[in-house]
Amino acid sequence: MKSGNGYVRHLRSLFLSDIHLGTRGCQAELLLDFLNHHDAQRIYLVGDIIDGWRLRKKRFWPASHQEVMNQILERGRRGVELTYIPGNHDEFLRKHTRTRFGCIRFADSIEHLTAEGRRYLVIHGDQFDVVMQNAKWLAFLGDRFYAIALALNTWLNIIRHRLGLNYWSLGSFAKQHVKQFVNFIGQFEDTIFAEIDKRELDGIICGHIHHAADREVNGIHYLNTGDWVESCTAIGENLDGSLEVIRWQGAEQIFARTAKDTETNVAA
Template sequence: MYEQDFSKDVQVRTFRTLFLSDIHLGTRGCQAELLLDFLRHHQAETIYLVGDIIDGWRLRKKRFWPASHQAVMNLLLERGRQGTTIVYLPGNHDEFLRKSRKLRFGCVEFADDVEHVTAAGRRYLVIHGDQYDVVIQKAKWLAYLGDRFYVTALAMNTWLNIARRKLGMNYWSLGAFAKQHVKQFVNIIGQFENTVASDIRQRKLDGVICGHIHHATSRDMNGLHYLNTGDWVESCTAVGERFDGTLEIVRWAGSEQATTRTNHDREPVIAA
């Protein structure tokens, strides 16, 4: 049985809002232990679960649900029972939950997308993001094929990091490196971001907070604020809203190596 150790005093950072996506519970690549550590050190008045929280694609093929994955669900539900607002916006991997849209089950509210207003009054669309993915919408079979390649790459990454740990080195993501440096990945990410920004401009909103492509970033796109939450498979990132309305990307490498990414050429802190 999985048990969490809350006996030690920990420094907790409180946000007005936390945005988490692409956790992929039910897969071997899910960094559930790191997410539990992150949640232990972070509280929020509202938590948005921005899709692909549970990986229905993988669970349909083979059941994989260790105690740490159930512990993530239990902790989130416990936060909801304690008064945290929990909003679940299903993605393509947990699309079976889209039938629950605009409903509330216990302490969890379901919706396809929502408009979030920050403490500073700026309006953001919160949505998983697969709605902007041409492959998902037009050629889903290709998306399933891509998912199989992705699982293979994650398996390779697991063995790579076992070797790195034995050498005393920190976790390193092969997939994240490829997305930053391989031209094809960079082009796909750029197209996705431009498509999202175009829709947000038509909706006359100030920005968007989404997931789906497993690439965390915060950037200004000609006056629109584009935020991607990243994932809890490779990058272990979230988006946090401070009480003054500022939005930032939080990168988590464990409580002993905790870092908050706030100043980067592609990840500015923007008072929202």
């Protein structure tokens, strides 16, 4: 199947989180490009899709943000299973949990069974965030600082672009090199591993910390969807049941994948 100017990749399931529609940092255009080149039998919206925190302060809803919602809802009307698992930024939707609104099912969390028969908890992840659970005011403050960092990052990359340099993420650098961020992510993941082990599941698919991941520890498979503010990542379940992080920088990726698959088939 083709879509506009390229092939569409067919997935069994697609997991998206931390899109933050309603903020200037949202990479809506790149997400639309991603959606145009990916199809799935079911889509999980794993929280912070709409940023209610920011929208309460200032109305910002450009056409590209509405188009993201339109595309997702259109897929639901065509028969794609849509499940919305609200996060902390769209917690106003949590009152709709365990109900259905049109073509969307709402839930606090859900168990996903892969084509391989492995069981995964799908949840936003703020439930495992010590700061969110014990000092919500500090989380709001952190969100404000994050917005400022994104604004600085935008201007920094305008300068880098004029100098002929590639995009560089201040947020991603901090998460990899600043001790406080590294410790926070480690604590978040340790809490998750303990919870999944207790529930006797094979793994978890979550978001919240804007840090995509795919790793296995002591038989527990941990996947984090990342975000559509800086990293532009999602989790895809292939038709054979395997799961992977998809990092999206543009349609050229799918062309490269198609070419690689063609070369493999020819070699075989």
